[in-house]
Amino acid sequence: MNQMARAALAEAYGTFLLTVIGPGTIIAVTFLDGSVTSAGLGFIGLAHGVALLLAVYTIGRLTGAHINPAVTIAHWATRRIETRKVAPYILGQLAGATIAGFVQLALWTSNNNRVLVQAAQSTFLGDTVPSTQFGVGAVLLAEIIGTAILVLTVFGATDKAADPNRAGVTIGFSLAAIVWMFGPISGASLNPARTWGPTIASAVFSLTPLGNLWIYIVGPVLGGLLGAFLYDAFR
Numbered sequence: 001m002n003q004m005a006r007a008a009l010a011e012a013y014g015t016f017l018l019t020v021i022g023p024g025t026i027i028a029v030t031f032l033d034g035s036v037t038s039a040g041l042g043f044i045g046l047a048h049g050v051a052l053l054l055a056v057y058t059i060g061r062l063t064g065a066h067i068n069p070a071v072t073i074a075h076w077a078t079r080r081i082e083t084r085k086v087a088p089y090i091l092g093q094l095a096g097a098t099i100a101g102f103v104q105l106a107l108w109t110s111n112n113n114r115v116l117v118q119a120a121q122s123t124f125l126g127d128t129v130p131s132t133q134f135g136v137g138a139v140l141l142a143e144i145i146g147t148a149i150l151v152l153t154v155f156g157a158t159d160k161a162a163d164p165n166r167a168g169v170t171i172g173f174s175l176a177a178i179v180w181m182f183g184p185i186s187g188a189s190l191n192p193a194r195t196w197g198p199t200i201a202s203a204v205f206s207l208t209p210l211g212n213l214w215i216y217i218v219g220p221v222l223g224g225l226l227g228a229f230l231y232d233a234f235r
Contacts, residue, residue: 011066012093014066015068015093015097015100016096016097017058018055018191019100020051020100022051023104025126026126027119029043041179045180048188049176053169060167069090069193070192070221071150071191071224072085074228075228077229094196099197101197101199105125105201124198125201128187131185142182142186142219143189143190144222144223146182147221147223148223149227150171150174153170192216199213
């Protein structure tokens with residue numbers, strides 16, 4: 001296996017980890033509580049943060065642990081990675097997220113238990129869904145701002161002048177905080193791959209999330225570019 005294939009596989013694993021633990025916690029909270037409460041939101045944010053922390057410390061030295069097409073595009077736009085790495089990274093991320101989505105589908109529907117299936121179906125397998133109380137513009141803005149903050153944090157935490165031992169904790173807690181803030185508005189995806197996996201797998205139940213997928217592609221990519229260029233301007 002060549003170096004590029006290994007990098008793509010590492011990105012696939014990291015994104016799989018995030019998309020299993022994050023959305024999986026949404027399904028679990030809904031199953032246990034009947035709906036996502038404020039306490040549930042706290043667990044969901046923490047789960048996403050811990051999953052990202054684990055990924056950073058697991059594959060960070062191999063690929064930088066992007067596990068997010070928006071982060072990869074931001075690195076490319078600011079010339080932090082070579083163009084030849086962009087497609088393998090993103091394809092790996094989408095593959096890992098897709099596998100995670102179908103793993104969730106298998107876990108929650110294999111026993112054909114009505115309560116379990118209802119939890120999976122009502123959350124679209126932990127997908128990010130726009131709140132009906134906010135307009136599309138507000139949801140898109142939440143994704144842009146949230147991803148900009150995340151990418152700014154990633155760039156700062158992984159800067160050559162920063163302590164590499166603290167990168168995972170810093171980035172993980174930033175994701176948790178962003179989910180706590182923007183989760184009730186947009187679901188706080190900040191990551192096209194993280195939304196892609198549950199959207200594809202939950203098509204077994206409904207095609208509704210496909211109609212919102214563009215928000216979770218456009219918003220994070222624009223936000224990632226904004227955060228990247230802002231960081232370079234600050235430097």
